[in-house]
Amino acid sequence: MVYELKAEYEFRAVIAWHVVPVGGSRSLCGSPLAPASTIRPISDLHHVHGVCRPCEALHSGARRRARQDALTGG
Numbered sequence: 001m002v003y004e005l006k007a008e009y010e011f012r013a014v015i016a017w018h019v020v021p022v023g024g025s026r027s028l029c030g031s032p033l034a035p036a037s038t039i040r041p042i043s044d045l046h047h048v049h050g051v052c053r054p055c056e057a058l059h060s061g062a063r064r065r066a067r068q069d070a071l072t073g074g
């Protein structure tokens, strides 16, 4: 699955960047996000401030699982 970053707003200010499957409206941590939220490429994950910590952890865990699956052929 391919992911991207989506902004969560409070009073028009970005308060967090969540990891969302491309085209999705719900982040890995379960926050619903507006379809019109600003999107950044997932490659910005480690370069932007305010990335949602649960989303970051879940995303790195998903990548680790995918790599193990590739190694074990499953």
Ligand SMILES: [Zn+2]
Pocket (backbone or CB within 6 Å): 017, 018, 019, 027, 028, 029, 030, 031, 052, 053, 054, 055
């Ligand atoms: Zn999140």
